[in-house]
Amino acid sequence: MGEKLSAVEAELYDRQIRLWGIESQEKLRAADVLLIGVRALGAEIAKNILLSGINSLTILDDRTVTEEEQPRNFLLSKTSVGKKIAEEVLLKAQMLNPLVKISADTDCPPSKDVSYFKKFTIIVATGIKPDLLLKIDKICRSEKIKLIFGDAFGMFGYSVSDFGKHTYYEDQIKLIGKKRKHDGSDKTSVKVKGEINYPELNKVIILPNTKQSADSIKKSKRRNELFYAMLALMEFKNKHGRIPNIETKKDDIESLEEIKKEIFELYQVDDSKSKITKEIFEVIFGEVIPVCAALGGVIAQEVIKAVSNKEVPINNVFLFDPITYDGKEETVGV
Structure with a gap:
């Protein structure tokens, strides 16, 4: 159940409360998020979910900042080179939303045991090997934790979700009565429940x-x-x-x-x-910032949907086309 918003939070998140409602915002307020990997794509995801008003964000990344990476990651500064990336992004990340609790973990992700992952509402993973991803997914399914994974390669990017048995609500317009009017009084918004069973x-x-x-x-x-x-x-x-x-x-x-x-x-x-x-x-090399920004926005939006149970999430693969620059949704393994 979501936590009640303070007066400061209600004022800060006023616009999005108007968009998706107080109940959804309270669910976000109670969410503890783990972000694995905070390179260019991870930074974009972090920005968007921090601004949404979650409770806490833990950044897990054991890598150090390279000279090549620093200019591509807006959460880093020139003095970050050679230092742990998870710790170096904290200052600018916290400035995005002072109300969110942010912490860094510089351990190697494969070293973490089951107990580490159990405390999170949702896990967002980037840049990890498939065998580790599948291991984390088993933990998430057993503990009813939601998981989304994504990566960007040059002009190409993708995300894959496992939200388990996910219930969502969407607002739909319903006509009132038999006669149609033109002043809008013949319509009302109703909340419709839906469910998606994600495959492991x-x-x-x-x-x-x-x-x-x-x-x-x-x-x-x-x-x-x-x-x-x-x-x-x-x-x-x-x-x-x-x-x-x-x-x-x-x-x-x-x-x-x-x-x-x-x-x-x-x-x-x-x-x-x-x-x-x-x-x-030919076009899958390097980190292309606009692609990271677009894909990071999509993944963050899916995090918000998953946590708030508001609106229909992607089921279950998203592909960013490197030739046409548009997004494609795929349902795989169902």
């Missing part, structure tokens, strides 16, 4: 050599092929322990092409008819 992530993220069946995903004849590009990038991280690097671009694209063939074989996709060509892999 090991039924959504099925990679080569995992010895899992992909039959449930192969059933869809109209799957957006960017989903397979997402899987290729996940498998690249599993295989190489890193993201594609512009300094090794030629070799990395060749590796992605080989991984793509393995994924197409697993999912029985006809490579000769595929739209996933080298053109896609």
Whole structure:
């Protein structure tokens, strides 16, 4: 149940209370959020959920700030280079919303045990390997914690959600009586309840050599092929322990092409008819700030929906098209 808002909070969040209601704002006020990874994408997510008025934000990231990364992350300063990124973002993050409790954790994410994750309402993960993601998802499902994961690679980005058995409410316009009027008095807004049962992530993220069946995903004849590009990038991280690097671009694209063939074989996709060509892999290098901003806004909005139970969330994959620059929603593993 959400906590009651103070007079200061009610004034600060007045505009969004008008948008999604006092009950939803109180649920946000009670939410404790864990953000794993606070590079350029993580910084955008942090900004948006801090402004929404959550109770607390814990930033888990053991990496240090590099000279290349510092200009791309608006929560960092020039003096941050060489220091722990989770601690360096705290000052500017706190300035975004002084009412939210913010803390940094510089431990390595894989070192955390079950008890660590149990205290959060929702976990937002970026930049972690798929095996750790699936481990965290098992914990989240057993403890009824919501989870959303996302990454940005150059012009391409995606998010995957597991909100378990999620109930939501949306406002719909309903006509009153049989006669239509033109002054608006014949309409009213009603709250309609809905429910989505999210599949666990090991039924959504099925990679080569995992010895899992992909039959449930192969059933869809109209799957957006960017989903397979997402899987290729996940498998690249599993295989190489890193993201594609512009300094090794030629070799990395060749590796992605080989991984793509393995994924197409697993999912029985006809490579000769595929739209996933080298053109896609040419634009997945580096951190493109506008893409991080757009994807960070989408992920933060899903966090707000998940916590507040207000409006219909994405079920369950979001793909940012690197060619057309628009977003695509996919339902996978259901």
